[in-house]
Amino acid sequence: MIEVENLTKYYGPRRAINNLTFQIAQGEVVGFLGPNGAGKSTTMNILSCILPASSGTARIQGYDTFEHSIELRKIIGYLPETPPLYPDMGVRDYLMFAAQIRGLTGKKVRSAVETVIEKCSLKDVSHRIIGRLSKGYQQRVGLAQAMVHDPDILILDEPTIGLDPIQIIEIRKLIQELASSHTIILSSHILPEITQICQRVIIINEGEIAAVDTLEGLTASLRKSERLSLTVRNDNNEIEGKLNSLEQVLSVLPGEKNQFLIECALNSNLQDEFARMALDNQWGLVEIKPISMTLEDVFLKLTIEEKDVKA
Numbered sequence: 101m102i103e104v105e106n107l108t109k110y111y112g113p114r115r116a117i118n119n120l121t122f123q124i125a126q127g128e129v130v131g132f133l134g135p136n137g138a139g140k141s142t143t144m145n146i147l148s149c150i151l152p153a154s155s156g157t158a159r160i161q162g163y164d165t166f167e168h169s170i171e172l173r174k175i176i177g178y179l180p181e182t183p184p185l186y187p188d189m190g191v192r193d194y195l196m197f198a199a200q201i202r203g204l205t206g207k208k209v210r211s212a213v214e215t216v217i218e219k220c221s222l223k224d225v226s227h228r229i230i231g232r233l234s235k236g237y238q239q240r241v242g243l244a245q246a247m248v249h250d251p252d253i254l255i256l257d258e259p260t261i262g263l264d265p266i267q268i269i270e271i272r273k274l275i276q277e278l279a280s281s282h283t284i285i286l287s288s289h290i291l292p293e294i295t296q297i298c299q300r301v302i303i304i305n306e307g308e309i310a311a312v313d314t315l316e317g318l319t320a321s322l323r324k325s326e327r328l329s330l331t332v333r334n335d336n337n338e339i340e341g342k343l344n345s346l347e348q349v350l351s352v353l354p355g356e357k358n359q360f361l362i363e364c365a366l367n368s369n370l371q372d373e374f375a376r377m378a379l380d381n382q383w384g385l386v387e388i389k390p391i392s393m394t395l396e397d398v399f400l401k402l403t404i405e406e407k408d409v410k411a
């Protein structure tokens with residue numbers, strides 16, 4: 101239902117996203133994960149009909165986001181990185197205004213506003229001035245304006261950024277509730293957030309897709325290898341090469357001083373072998389221990405090239 105094909109965006113000479121292609125089905129909750137500057141907001145702005153692409157297409161329910169932006173805006177709710185709030189307005193007045201510019205009229209305006217006030221737990225602050233609310237409540241008002249016209253699709257750019265842990269849990273809970281009846285795309289650079297809310301993840305890095313997978317798929321890729329940490333006392337620039345010479349060693353990453361992170365084939369049980377090598381070569385063995393890989397590691401692996409880690 102959302103189809104993105106070869107999407108590219110230049111800001112002047114700077115390329116922000118390059119040839120992105122992905123699909124999102126109706127009812128899916130998909131996470132955009134990527135470091136700062138990866139191109140998440142740019143892609144979301146294009147999907148929300150705010151920004152034209154330089155080339156490629158983004159279609160929602162068959163409509164081009166550039167050609168048919170007026171129709172599409174009716175079914176999209178967008179919470180940009182900075183919520184589009186008027187700080188001098190009261191919460192309810194602002195949401196009434198947001199409902200009206202979304203095309204609602206008559207009694208529908210009030211009932212839509214009451215519904216989002218309820219859903220976003222804004223009842224206690226509905227008469228207050230937006231500019232005087234805490235960041236978390238302002239974020240909720242931002243979410244409420246995105247939902248006021250009851251759109252099928254919600255595009256939420258870092259919805260929990262700047263919130264305290266309690267508010268983060270509450271906003272996540274709200275998004276999880278919305279997930280049963282909406283298609284949701286949300287961005288984050290926090291992996292646990294994505295794992296808690298989303299079914300599928302699109303990892304983007306430097307404007308390009310690094311992986312598109314379900315959480316199960318990403319977790320499965322963890323099971324293909326295991327990691328050990330080897331620490332020795334003596335400086336010896338042969339160690340990396342010697343470790344790499346073993347067939348079951350997939351890669352060796354020098355860590356902190358005289359520590360090596362060794363990625364090994366699954367069930368290779370190389371601890372004894374490493375101990376023997378350390379003794380035979382007088383490296384001065386300090387420690388060998390297994391390191392459990394997390395989804396965070398997969399993310400880092402996909403977004404940081406080895407040369408950057410070594411540098």
Ligand SMILES: Nc1ncnc2c1ncn2[C@@H]1O[C@H](COP(=O)(O)OP(=O)(O)OP(=O)(O)O)[C@@H](O)[C@H]1O
Nearest residue numbers: 111114116134135136137138139140141142143289
């Ligand atoms: N209006 C703009 N003019 C020029 N360059 C821009 C503009 N907006 C974004 N960029 C550049 O495009 C690239 C992608 O930016 P974008 O805001 O999409 O990243 P992001 O993944 O949302 O990052 P963050 O996690 O920091 O929000 C960055 O290099 C950024 O500097």
Ligand SMILES: [Mg+2]
Nearest residue numbers: 140141142181
């Ligand atoms: Mg952004």
